[in-house]
Amino acid sequence: MSLSTEAGAVRPRVGEVTMVEALREALREEMRRDHRVILLGEDIGIEGGFGGAFTVTLGLSEEFGHRRVIDTPISEAAIAGLAAGAALGGLRPVADVQYGDFLFLAMDQLANHAAKLRYMSGGKLAVPMVFRAPVGATTRGSQHGQSLEAFFMHVPGLKVACPSNPYDGKGLLKTAIRDDNPVLFFEHKLLYGSKGARKEKSGFQVTAMVPEDEYLIPFGQAKVLRSGQDVTVVANLLMVHKSMEAVGILEKQGIDAEVIDVRTLVPFDWETVFYSVRKTGRLMIVEEDNLTGGWGAEVVARVAESCMGYLDAPIRRVAAPDTPVPFAPVMENFYIPSVERIVAVARDLLA
Amino acid sequence: MSETSLDAAHRVKMYRRMVLCRRFEERVYYLFLEGRLPGTIHQSQGQEATAVGICSALEAKDMITSTHRPHSHAVARGVSVDGLMAELFAKATGCCRAKGGSMHVGDADAGMLPAIAIVGGGIPLAAGYALAFQYLNQPNIVACFFGDGAANIGTFHEALNMAAIWDLPVVFVCENNKYAASTAVEKVMKIKHVSDRAAAYGIPGATVDGNDVEAVYGSMIRAAARARQGQGPTLLELETYRFAGHSRSDPGHYRTPEEVAAWKGRDPIALYEANLSAQRILDRDKITAIAAEIEDQLDRAIGRAEQAESPRPEDCLTDVFVN
Numbered sequence: 056m057s058l059s060t061e062a063g064a065v066r067p068r069v070g071e072v073t074m075v076e077a078l079r080e081a082l083r084e085e086m087r088r089d090h091r092v093i094l095l096g097e098d099i100g101i102e103g104g105f106g107g108a109f110t111v112t113l114g115l116s117e118e119f120g121h122r123r124v125i126d127t128p129i130s131e132a133a134i135a136g137l138a139a140g141a142a143l144g145g146l147r148p149v150a151d152v153q154y155g156d157f158l159f160l161a162m163d164q165l166a167n168h169a170a171k172l173r174y175m176s177g178g179k180l181a182v183p184m185v186f187r188a189p190v191g192a193t194t195r196g197s198q199h200g201q202s203l204e205a206f207f208m209h210v211p212g213l214k215v216a217c218p219s220n221p222y223d224g225k226g227l228l229k230t231a232i233r234d235d236n237p238v239l240f241f242e243h244k245l246l247y248g249s250k251g252a253r254k255e256k257s258g259f260q261v262t263a264m265v266p267e268d269e270y271l272i273p274f275g276q277a278k279v280l281r282s283g284q285d286v287t288v289v290a291n292l293l294m295v296h297k298s299m300e301a302v303g304i305l306e307k308q309g310i311d312a313e314v315i316d317v318r319t320l321v322p323f324d325w326e327t328v329f330y331s332v333r334k335t336g337r338l339m340i341v342e343e344d345n346l347t348g349g350w351g352a353e354v355v356a357r358v359a360e361s362c363m364g365y366l367d368a369p370i371r372r373v374a375a376p377d378t379p380v381p382f383a384p385v386m387e388n389f390y391i392p393s394v395e396r397i398v399a400v401a402r403d404l405l406a
Numbered sequence: 407m408s409e410t411s412l413d414a415a416h417r418v419k420m421y422r423r424m425v426l427c428r429r430f431e432e433r434v435y436y437l438f439l440e441g442r443l444p445g446t447i448h449q450s451q452g453q454e455a456t457a458v459g460i461c462s463a464l465e466a467k468d469m470i471t472s473t474h475r476p477h478s479h480a481v482a483r484g485v486s487v488d489g490l491m492a493e494l495f496a497k498a499t500g501c502c503r504a505k506g507g508s509m510h511v512g513d514a515d516a517g518m519l520p521a522i523a524i525v526g527g528g529i530p531l532a533a534g535y536a537l538a539f540q541y542l543n544q545p546n547i548v549a550c551f552f553g554d555g556a557a558n559i560g561t562f563h564e565a566l567n568m569a570a571i572w573d574l575p576v577v578f579v580c581e582n583n584k585y586a587a588s589t590a591v592e593k594v595m596k597i598k599h600v601s602d603r604a605a606a607y608g609i610p611g612a613t614v615d616g617n618d619v620e621a622v623y624g625s626m627i628r629a630a631a632r633a634r635q636g637q638g639p640t641l642l643e644l645e646t647y648r649f650a651g652h653s654r655s656d657p658g659h660y661r662t663p664e665e666v667a668a669w670k671g672r673d674p675i676a677l678y679e680a681n682l683s684a685q686r687i688l689d690r691d692k693i694t695a696i697a698a699e700i701e702d703q704l705d706r707a708i709g710r711a712e713q714a715e716s717p718r719p720e721d722c723l724t725d726v727f728v729n
Contacts, residue, residue, distance in 0.1 A: 176502055
């Protein structure tokens with residue numbers, strides 16, 4: 056079948072790479088650089104296995120051995136807890152769950168322990184760990200498709216990253232691994248563009264030039280992907296791509312939108328958003344999460360507090376409705392913010 | 407215990423440490439009743455032999471994890487009594503700079519992580535810390551304290567299994583004090599001993615008289631040696647009893663006076679005092695002198711804590727992240 060051809064294709068070392076390749080490269084570089092970096096997770100290093108649910112860790116156990124690429128039982132709470140404990144003990148673990156939805160099983164260890172031990176110790180301890188988690192609806196229904204960033208954004212002591220493309224993915228993951236704080240690292244399943252057996256059929260073909268040279272992307276720096284005068288569109292993960300597509304349509308209709316990829320939610324680059332809103336006077340947030348209590352709600356609140364006088368229209372959010380993620384593709388397409396909805400809301404704002 | 411090579415000085419040290427644990431708790435109890443300490447407290451009078459027996463078998467760079475009932479663990483591990491008392495007084499000089507409180511006392515430099523007050527929450531952390539020891543080839547171990555109640559939470563299973571499959575240098579120390587808050591262990595566990603569960607993970611398990619400090623010490627010496635030699639974890643169940651209620655508001659009506667009296671008749675400190683006196687290691691003068699030293703140490707700790715500066719209100723904003 057065509058997949059095997061694709062997997063076997065020769066790819067030049069420098070060139071366009073997928074998110075999966077970029078993330079794998081980040082892990083490999085950091086593991087080569089620092090022997091304290093270890094990986095913990097389900098199915099991540101098994102010979103003949105899949106390199107984690109989405110192939111990110113494929114090949115790493117061959118290079119680094121099972122002492123550093125540690126296959127765990129299906130024990131999400133202990134994966135998170137052991138990662139936090141190992142971080143306290145001087146390692147820099149990168150743990151993952153196969154689907155972000157399983158983070159709820161690890162919630163106590165992340166929210167009560169990893170996030171709070173530095174604080175409870177009066178600043179004496181650090182928990183330098185990364186927890187990678189695939190998110191996003193991909194016709195797997197309610198327990199394999201949620202967007203979970205907002206849950207973790209609400210917990211003081213946790214950092215939250217959510218890259219939209221391979222270049223950011225690599226640079227942010229390397230930064231996350233070097234960060235002395237616990238970082239939740241969210242990866243969108245449709246952005247993996249993975250080569251191999253688990254390629255997402257409906258995945259976006261997102262590749263990027265990813266330098267071979269060392270680079271890091273600091274947390275807390277949003278990226279203005281498109282400069283515009285009429286309306287500010289703030290998005291993350293897959294919604295960045297839908298927003299860019301929508302903005303292309305809007306451009307043809309004479310609407311000049313500015314698109315900001317937040318890249319990290321904690322820390323959040325408020326200044327870039329405020330600056331943009333003060334310029335355009337209009338703001339919409341596009342997120343795949345459920346509307347109520349999503350990260351967009353926080354953006355609305357902060358902008359209302361800091362930029363109210365600059366707004367020419369009410370702030371709008373394009374988000375999933377407050378339902379579980381549905382299964383049927385026809386319902387899922389309705390559920391996930393679409394390019395059409397983004398266009399319609401933007402036009403509404405400019406009406 | 408004949409198998410442990412404890413000399414007289416070591417025995418007196420363990421006795422002294424147990425008395426310090428007891429008197430620390432009793433002084434804290436009265437400070438609490440007098441309204442001089444904020445928050446809540448979970449006291450451990452009666453459980454001194456578990457804390458001291460385990461911690462006396464540890465090396466300086468070993469680590470312990472603790473629970474919502476951590477005072478005796480901290481005292482036994484050698485966390486500064488001044489720092490502990492100041493923490494309970496919510497002073498800036500506290501061992502957690504007043505950001506922890508009673509349920510989170512600890513000092514990693516002294517070999518104790520901040521106590522974990524989510525039941526069972528510390529078990530994976532302990533295994534993870536042991537993973538770091540193993541990975542970094544450090545000859546150290548983790549002693550993970552938890553109660554009988556924690557043996558029924560999922561993290562117990564997940565973490566014991568992982569520690570077992572990877573031979574992690576950790577000793578799981580279940581202080582079975584017979585009640586999870588007010589719920590008797592028989593009501594929530596079908597098997598007779600928590601240690602029976604060790605077989606499910608393929609690791610050794612033992613039930614030990616938790617009121618006999620030398621028995622506890624001996625069992626920990628064996629488990630610790632095993633862990634240090636790379637042979638993996640052990641599950642120790644130490645049968646003991648807390649004389650006080652679960653927390654400050656608990657009069658303990660779910661326990662019969664007869665049961666409480668029977669356990670008080672096996673007070674670990676009184677037992678050890680009688681034992682060491684019979685062996686002529688302790689005498690009345692020595693006991694009195696130790697008691698006086700400890701009162702003096704606690705008087706000074708309380709005095710310093712009361713005199714110490716409070717944190718500034720806005721200090722609550724720091725230490726969330728490493729900058």
